[in-house]
Amino acid sequence: MDIKKMLEERDRFDDYVDNCKFETPEEVARLFKEYTNLIWDKKLVGRIYDFYTDDIIINREGGVRIVGVDTVFAQTLSFMAAFPNIKFEFLDIFAEGSPEEGYKFGQSLYYVGENTGYSQYGEPSGKSLSTEENYCLGLCECLVKKINGRWKIVEEWLVRSGDALQETMTKDQDLPADDQNKDELQDEI
Numbered sequence: 001m002d003i004k005k006m007l008e009e010r011d012r013f014d015d016y017v018d019n020c021k022f023e024t025p026e027e028v029a030r031l032f033k034e035y036t037n038l039i040w041d042k043k044l045v046g047r048i049y050d051f052y053t054d055d056i057i058i059n060r061e062g063g064v065r066i067v068g069v070d071t072v073f074a075q076t077l078s079f080m081a082a083f084p085n086i087k088f089e090f091l092d093i094f095a096e097g098s099p100e101e102g103y104k105f106g107q108s109l110y111y112v113g114e115n116t117g118y119s120q121y122g123e124p125s126g127k128s129l130s131t132e133e134n135y136c137l138g139l140c141e142c143l144v145k146k147i148n149g150r151w152k153i154v155e156e157w158l159v160r161s162g163d164a165l166q167e168t169m170t171k172d173q174d175l176p177a178d179d180q181n182k183d184e185l186q187d188e189i
Helices: 003-019 025-041 045-051 069-082 162-169 182-188
Strands: 052-060 065-067 087-098 102-112 134-147 150-160
Touching (some): 025 087, 025 102, 045 069, 134 162
Parallel strands (some): 052 150
Antiparallel strands (some): 087 102, 102 134
């Protein structure tokens, strides 16, 4: 894809994200699919500040809680650094709710990309998240409410395939003998 087409596509996503009216659940579902594309595929990480409240709580597997938009921003950059070509392959996304009460939306997706950047495990492994033996599934549910006149995610529940991530981010010769590093990996991502 040439630069002009890439910029036009990004601008189309950006326009929809900026002008979504949040009138129907279908519109909300589309918004968050396109918002995800802007942040992860188009690398507009700063848009996180547009869609998360300052005191966002993200509930992760294993009881891990991530608090605050700055922490979400930093962890997103860390994950992108480990997987610079990360993309999301959406399986499904849906929303329910109303403009008055707010919306809940859920999504399921696969992570696609290679570990070509450094992570807490050290140098890149070069392994892929998208091999038949190592698919990394992500499930997410978000609560979206109007805060000071803007629609923002106020709480999120997120589960990722931790074993797939650990396997991908660890060089074969450096695999841990036990599961002691799993908790550290979960904190990073």
